[in-house]
Amino acid sequence: MSYLAVRPDGRWQYVAASYQGIKDGLDGATFDHVTVAEDVGIFCDDEGMMSGIDLNVPAALFIGIVLYGPVVLVGGVDGNGDTQPPPERAVTMLVALADRWREVVEDGISKGQDVTVRADAATIPPPEVIAMTDEEFQGFLNGTWRPGRA
Secondary structure: OEEEEEOOOOOEEEEEOOHHHHHHHOOOOOEEEEEEEOOEEEEEEOOOOOOOOEEOHHHHHHHOOOOEOOEEEEEOEOOOOOEOOOOHHHHHHHHHHHHHHHHHHHHHHHOOOOOOOEOOHHHOOOOOOOOOOHHHHHHHHHOOOOOOOO
């Protein structure tokens, strides 16, 4: 049983399906969980944007929001609340995105270009406190509702 770790430059590897595996996949960073679907989630560096870490293009394309630094793709949780491995369809899609991005990065490097993307520290918004109803909170927890999105 394993999770998939993807780096901003498109390199990827499998990591142990454990807390330590997630930490290893995120280079030891403290992390947050983002629900993608009921059976798919991503752990990411909770301070990646503020730390000047590169945008993770494959993960951003996969999930539809900006994510900085390495990410770890996981599945949903079972009846005991334990995080499961990601479904094969999600692994296949994220690996394809990562592989294609790696080709772009390598092409840029071969031409002497830096194709990394980082957050502009001057434009990082301050943290926002979001008020939500109990129903919205439950939707947030199960991935069916996100602040600012219909």
